[in-house]
Ligand SMILES: Nc1ncnc2c1ncn2[C@@H]1O[C@H](COP(=O)(O)OP(=O)(O)O)[C@@H](O)[C@H]1O
């Protein structure tokens with residue numbers, strides 16, 4: 419197997435709602451557990467990790483036994499308020515099982531627009547990372563409306579994760595989704611769709627093949643993931659889009675295994691006999 423040379427130290431991992439919530443609406447505890455395990459394992463190895471997690475609304479729906487996402491913004495924001503604290507309770511339990519410490523940041527997109535608030539957020543993240551604490555970030559859904567009002571495509575955790583990764587100068591963004599990578603067409607709608615393992619240029623053809631979400635819980639679909647990839651590539655950084663079904667895939671990505679779709683400018687590969695160091 420030809421490996422990718424990842425050369426990363428600071429990593430942002432984003433996980434979407436469809437990976438955290440089962441089709442039946444219940445919370446996927448196995449995914450949360452494996453996510454906590456994989457991030458802690460890397461943290462113990464000296465990597466700097468930041469988790470951007472969706473799931474507040476999905477967990478809120480599970481908590482209240484609501485099966486359909488309500489249309490009213492206030493009701494979605496209320497579900498997010500309920501689900502966010504429940505989600506953090508689950509993360510706190512699972513991360514502490516593995517001996518890791520976590521801290522929560524709820525951000526709105528505009529915090530990076532103002533130099534002073536931007537600096538405060540960056541200083542907070544730096545201070546957490548310096549103490550080997552894993553920052554866990556979500557959009558502040560009960561305050562921010564862009565995210566919930568789907569009349570606008572601006573505002574989602576795919577783009578928030580890329581913004582955070584760029585601002586903190588992360589080397590790599592991993593986007594874990596319910597799909598195992600970028601296909602030439604939405605594989606949930608087209609049976610002959612083919613996985614694209616590497617992207618060094620986001621051509622018009624690729625952008626045209628990216629559709630919206632096809633699940634009950636996902637929001638942005640592939641469109642927002644490609645926008646995130648574009649942000650990373652423009653900043654000279656890399657992104658890997660991979661399946662969040664088993665988040666231990668994070669360890670395989672860092673090890674250079676060619677899983678999912680890799681986005682970046684220059685793809686360096688290492689043969690099995692001549693493997694580069696990952697850190
Ligand atoms: N070209 C494409 N390649 C892969 N998936 C695509 C593509 N176009 C649209 N999609 C859809 O994007 C979905 C993933 O996005 P989304 O539902 O928002 O997940 P998440 O909750 O993980 O963010 C896939 O399930 C798939 O149906």
Ligand SMILES: N[C@@H](CCC(=O)OP(=O)(O)O)C(=O)O
Pocket residue numbers: 433434435436471472473474475476498556557559565574575576635636637638639
């Ligand atoms: N911030 C929202 C999720 C927004 C979002 O981008 O969701 P997803 O497409 O599942 O990553 C929440 O926590 O419910």
